[in-house]
Amino acid sequence: MKLELQHGSRTRLLAFIVLGLMAIFVVRLFYLQIIKHDEYVAMAMEEQVKRLTIPAKRGMIYAMDGATPAKLVMNTTVYTLFVDPQVIKEKDRANVLKTIRRIAGGNVQPSIEELISRTDTRYQILATKLTRTQAELIKKETLTGVGFQEVSQRYYPEGGLAAQTLGFVNAEGHGQYGIEGKLDDRLTGKDGLLQSVTDVSNVPLTIGRNNVNQPAQDGENIVLSIDKNIQSYAEKALADGLQRTKAEKGSVIIMDPQTGKIMAMANQPTYNPAEFNKVQDGAAFNNGTVSTPYEAGSVIKTLTVATGIDKGVITPDSTYVNTDTITVGGKTIKNATKGQTGTITMQRALNYSLNTGMVTIAQRLGDGKNINVQARGTMYSYFHDKFGLGRQTGVELAYESEGNVVLPNDASGAEVRYSNMSFGQGMDVTMVQVSAAFCSIINGGTYYQPTVINGVMDGTDFKEKQSVVAQSGVISQATSDKVRSMVHTARSTFYAGSDKKGFEVGGKTGTSQTIVNGDYSDDQTIGTYLGYGGDDAPRYVIMVQVSGKNMNLEGGKHAMPIFTDISNWMLDYLKLQPKG
Incomplete structure (x- = not known):
């Protein structure tokens, strides 16, 4: 029991x-x-399900080739070579390095011996920007611990053409300067996402209820209003002109006065966007036509004349007594060109670029004797509000400057300041502002929004962007006709033999002092020329500027020949027919 x-x-x-x-x-x-x-479940998902980014393709940039868009900036695939130092055996390192050096050449990173020896890491880049051929040759060597990553890189089939207008894309993939910087969001697009169960080789499988497939949205393919042929000739003409004059810097802008579309922007010195990292002076990245305001000088006299005619205080045949000097606010203003004294017309004052004539117009906008508050208010209304001087135009380029036009009631905006403004000193403006304003006074009085965008490419279809009228009636049609005739007469009086026969070409010189150490210098001047050309109507506006440290450069002597060179070429390129 x-x-x-x-x-x-x-x-x-x-x-x-x-x-x-x-x-x-x-x-x-x-x-x-x-x-x-x-x-x-989350741990299993992490092991089995991979989130793969589908990179968006950056939009291409086109220029016009006559009436047809042509690729100016494209994308090409290059490869980054990386290694896993923990996987590569010490006895194999020498062969890996020898092979990479032999095939990758100048694309190899400095100190790759040190990089491949960092066994406390799993990822070290040994070479960048390899071509597909280089990558394939290295892959054939079947090197353990060596991998490749595809990287998109900008390719420029036209080399450095329109460099400052284009800008560039930095190593991080962000647009810098020019159109690349200003429209970076539109060009970048939006990356896609692929979330899927993968096999041991990380190859996505088609099964899995947690799969996600969001296609990438590629960036827009933007078509510029820049004509690559006009751009190429403008760059050549500018470079040749600077070589003749020994000037250090220069810029050219060419616009269509009937649309506001910019056909060319050239700057010297320049650079190659494909080699932006080799640029020593960052100033080369700036587009001087939009980002460098200056006192434009006597080309502004065309706007002063337009203001006077539109307000009814002068006509081309109005007269005044010229003594080569005029006193304003206790300050004596002199003409650069002497000898045209006596009773002369405003047309003659424009022909000989007489400061006294422009100051007289400013006085007549007031009480006839002084540039009073009324006169200054009228000048500001036209210069700033109608012609767009001293404010951003909205052109689609990075780092546009607004310049400065002093208010008429500002302490520094007294009559001496405004007397200087009447002949282009005492205010800072950009070339794109002046060119757009000049377009409006010769096209009948319509201010078009300046633009470098002509449209977009949708697949193979070109969708053209319509011109934008920012302001109509800035001056009357009658005023515009008179001003255009005066500008044509001003050029033909001295330079008629330089232009092709049967076409209407007009222009105005400008030579402006610069400020050195706080004072205006007589030993350093900027030369500018502003003009138009066409057949029965103006078809292009060209503005040229040349400058150099401690150089006396003149509009008629140094800038005007560049204008003439481009103008005569434009008449042929646009296939315009001579009158008569």
Whole structure:
């Protein structure tokens, strides 16, 4: 009996032990499957499901080739070579380095021996910007621990053409300067996402209820209003002109006065966007036509004349007595060109670029004797509000400057300041502002929004952007006709023999002093020329500026020949027909 009880006790004890173990298993399973369920599912997802970024392609940039868009900036694929130092055996390092140096050449990073030896890391870049051929040759060597990453890089089939208008894309993939910087968001697009179960080689499988496939949205393909042929000739003409004059810097802008579209922007010095990292002076990135305000000088006299005619205070035949000097606010203003004294017309004052004539117009906008508050208010209304001087035009380029036109009631905006403004000193303006204003006074009085965008490419279809009228009636049609005739006469009086016969070409010189150490310098001047050309209507406006440190550069002597060169070429390129 005693033995039976002992046997029963063992059985019950074993049963209790089994039941206890089963309880532990049940509790453990409950803990794993219920309490820790989400955590382990997440861990499994992390191992099995990969999130792969589908990079968006950066939009291409086109220029016009006559009436047809042509690719100016494209994308090409290059490769970054990386290694996993923990995978590469020490005895294999020498062969890996030798192979990479032999094939990658100048694309190899400095100190690759040190990089490949960093076994505390899993990723080191040894070479960048490899071509597909270079990458394939290295892959054939079947080097352990070596991998490649595709990288998109900008390619410029026209080299450095329109460099400052285009800008560039930096190593991080962000647009800098020019159109690349200003419209970076539109060009970049939006990356896509592929989330999928993968195999051991990270190849996406088609199964899985958590799969996500969001296609990338590529950037817009933007078509510029820049004509690559006009741009190329403008750059050549500017470079040739600077070589003749020995000037250090220069800029050219060419606009269509009937639309506001910019056909060319040339700057010297320049650079190659494909080699932006080699540029020593960052000033080369700036587009001087939009980002460098200056005192434009006598080309502004065309706007002063337009203001006077539109307000009815002068006509081309109005007269005044010229003594080669005029006193304003106790300050004596002199003409640069002497000898045209006596009673002369405003047309003659424009022909010979007489400061006294422009100051007289400013006085007649007031009480006829002083550039009073009324006169200054009228000048500001036309110069700033109508012609757009001293404010951004909105052109689609990075770092546009607004310049400065002093308010008529500002302490520094007294009549001496405004007398200087009448002949282009005492205010800072950009070339794009002056060119757009000049377009409006010769096209009938319509101020078009200056633009470098001609449209977009939708697949193979070109969708042209319509011109935007920013302001109509800035001056009357009658005023515009008179001003255009005066500007034509001003040029033909001295330079008629330089232009092709049968076409209407007009222009105005400008030579402006610069401020050195706080004072106007007579030893450093900027030469500017502003003009138009066409057949039965103006078809282009060209503005040229040349400058140099400690150089006396003149509009008629140094800038005007560049204008003439481009103008005569434009008449042929646009296939305009001579009158008569």
